[in-house]
Amino acid sequence: MALVAGIDTSTQSCKVLVVDAASGRVVREGAARHPAGTECPPDAWWTAFREAAKQAGGLDDVSAVSVGGQQHGLVALDSDGAVIRPALLWNDTRSAAAAEELTRELGPEAWAEATGLGVLVASFTITKLRWLADHEPENAARIAAICLPHDWLTWQLMGGGDLSTLVTDRSDASGTGYFDPVSGRYRRDLLARALRRTEAEVADIVLPRVLGPHETAGRLAAAVGSPDALVGPGCGDNAAAALGLERTPGQAIVSVGTSGVVSAVSKTPIRDVSGLVAGFADATDAFLPLIATINGARIIDATAAVLGTDHEGVSALARAAEPGAGGLVFVPHLDGERTPNLPEASGSLVGLTLATMTQQNLARAAVEGLLCLLGVGVEAQRAQGVEIDHITLIGGGARLGVLRELAPAVLGVPVSVPEPGEYVALGAARQAAWVLSSSAAPPEWGRVGTESFEGEPTPWIQQRYDRVAAQLTELVITDDRPS
Numbered sequence: 001m002a003l004v005a006g007i008d009t010s011t012q013s014c015k016v017l018v019v020d021a022a023s024g025r026v027v028r029e030g031a032a033r034h035p036a037g038t039e040c041p042p043d044a045w046w047t048a049f050r051e052a053a054k055q056a057g058g059l060d061d062v063s064a065v066s067v068g069g070q071q072h073g074l075v076a077l078d079s080d081g082a083v084i085r086p087a088l089l090w091n092d093t094r095s096a097a098a099a100e101e102l103t104r105e106l107g108p109e110a111w112a113e114a115t116g117l118g119v120l121v122a123s124f125t126i127t128k129l130r131w132l133a134d135h136e137p138e139n140a141a142r143i144a145a146i147c148l149p150h151d152w153l154t155w156q157l158m159g160g161g162d163l164s165t166l167v168t169d170r171s172d173a174s175g176t177g178y179f180d181p182v183s184g185r186y187r188r189d190l191l192a193r194a195l196r197r198t199e200a201e202v203a204d205i206v207l208p209r210v211l212g213p214h215e216t217a218g219r220l221a222a223a224v225g226s227p228d229a230l231v232g233p234g235c236g237d238n239a240a241a242a243l244g245l246e247r248t249p250g251q252a253i254v255s256v257g258t259s260g261v262v263s264a265v266s267k268t269p270i271r272d273v274s275g276l277v278a279g280f281a282d283a284t285d286a287f288l289p290l291i292a293t294i295n296g297a298r299i300i301d302a303t304a305a306v307l308g309t310d311h312e313g314v315s316a317l318a319r320a321a322e323p324g325a326g327g328l329v330f331v332p333h334l335d336g337e338r339t340p341n342l343p344e345a346s347g348s349l350v351g352l353t354l355a356t357m358t359q360q361n362l363a364r365a366a367v368e369g370l371l372c373l374l375g376v377g378v379e380a381q382r383a384q385g386v387e388i389d390h391i392t393l394i395g396g397g398a399r400l401g402v403l404r405e406l407a408p409a410v411l412g413v414p415v416s417v418p419e420p421g422e423y424v425a426l427g428a429a430r431q432a433a434w435v436l437s438s439s440a441a442p443p444e445w446g447r448v449g450t451e452s453f454e455g456e457p458t459p460w461i462q463q464r465y466d467r468v469a470a471q472l473t474e475l476v477i478t479d480d481r482p483s
């Protein structure tokens with residue numbers, strides 16, 4: 001039995017699955033946490049990977065490995081291959097002003113045409129480069145190569161060192177803001193613009209070679225596993241999830257991890273000038289229109305902490321409240337927000353009265369608020385012509401019972417929840433099996449068992465949320481304590 005490994009280097013943790021390449025059956029697994037925060041030294045990803053791989057029984061017996069990873073994070077390397085500064089992650093909003101400035105310089109139509117990203121947001125790599133050029137020019141001047149979290153880990157798996165061996169794939173490259181997902185080419189003119197240099201001045205900066213969806217990147221370093229094992233190109237985590245769930249065009253996925261994501265494979269590229277839907281590529285030869293929020297499962301984590309309970313406790317309390325939480329509306333922009341593009345926003349709890357201010361209503365409002373935040377994404381996708389009449393719910397937050405139960409009513413469509421699993425890591429494993437097989441298409445591992453949820457749609461909850469959220473867009477709370 002040939003084994004392959006799939007790695008998910010995500011925001012909060014690293015997960016490793018060892019999988020039977022023929023059937024897709026998970027044979028062994030491991031996970032280890034990443035440090036908290038919106039910047040991270042890449043070494044911490046390596047430490048977590050080593051720990052997760054150890055828990056998964058090591059990689060000595062696997063024949064191929066691929067990495068799916070959190071998108072957009074800026075990993076800047078010097079000419080020795082050393083990391084110049086901690087990586088700025090997708091949920092770091094310090095480049096919000098740079099994002100606005102870059103968007104203004106060319107205008108949304110030109111950005112959408114060039115990159116599929118109509119309005120740049122602080123998540124995208126290119127905005128982090130402009131921030132670096134303006135705020136840490138000495139670091140920007142040392143850049144010899146730029147890569148993404150999954151590219152860096154893939155490179156380490158092969159031993160690192162030589163910058164020319166850096167690789168990526170079109171799904172993750174399409175989240176940089178200097179890559180055209182339609183032609184499959186980098187836009188060095190945009191990279192130069194971000195760094196305030198000429199194209200000639202960035203000509204020597206190494207960008208990872210963009211491999212085909214099942215092209216071999218190289219072999220595993222002997223210190224990690226068998227030196228005969230192949231390393232795949234890897235991909236962005238959301239593209240990996242689509243691969244793991246064997247999605248075909250039109251089947252929408254909602255992921256509730258650190259981020260909230262609404263995505264669907266599409267045969268045609270999306271260029272949303274409004275910027276709500278990012279026109280990413282997927283991990284095959286198609287596209288992955290996607291909306292992502294900064295706030296996801298941590299809305300529930302924070303609510304549980306405030307209520308002095310755990311996830312199950314939030315479920316129980318929320319179930320005990322009426323739909324609509326008696327009038328309490330929770331707009332959960334707890335960590336700023338990306339969709340809608342409100343990097344300075346904070347969360348709001350609106351509708352507090354002596355009657356509504358109960359633990360049950362607060363728990364319910366948190367779950368409904370999270371679902372309504374995702375509902376904005378569902379509508380944005382529909383506005384781009386993506387048909388969504390069913391949703392597959394995944395990610396750590398999908399383990400929350402009450403989220404599964406309320407999702408069909410609030411989102412207005414039936415919801416399937418696959419059996420709990422690491423679908424990003426599974427997708428990476430499927431890519432590894434594809435690399436190993438050298439077939440034209442990825443292996444068909446068949447459907448995983450799913451639980452189905454339906455419910456009478458309650459569009460008034462979303463409508464009320466949209467009304468309240470619209471009134472809060474200008475509200476920025478600052479810390480006014482005298483220093």
Ligand SMILES: Nc1ncnc2c1ncn2[C@@H]1O[C@H](COP(=O)(O)OP(=O)(O)O)[C@@H](O)[C@H]1O
Nearest residue numbers: 010011012013257258297311395396397399400
């Ligand atoms: N049973 C549960 N109910 C609600 N949230 C959960 C549950 N189990 C895990 N989570 C949350 O899911 C998140 C991690 O999900 P995951 O998809 O692994 O995130 P990421 O890929 O961004 O690291 C954490 O915020 C965690 O608290």
Ligand SMILES: O=C(CO)[C@@H](O)[C@H](O)COP(=O)(O)O
Nearest residue numbers: 010011070071090257258259
């Ligand atoms: O920024 C995006 C997608 O554009 C996020 O989806 C990141 O890719 C992080 O994903 P999780 O760690 O939340 O799964």
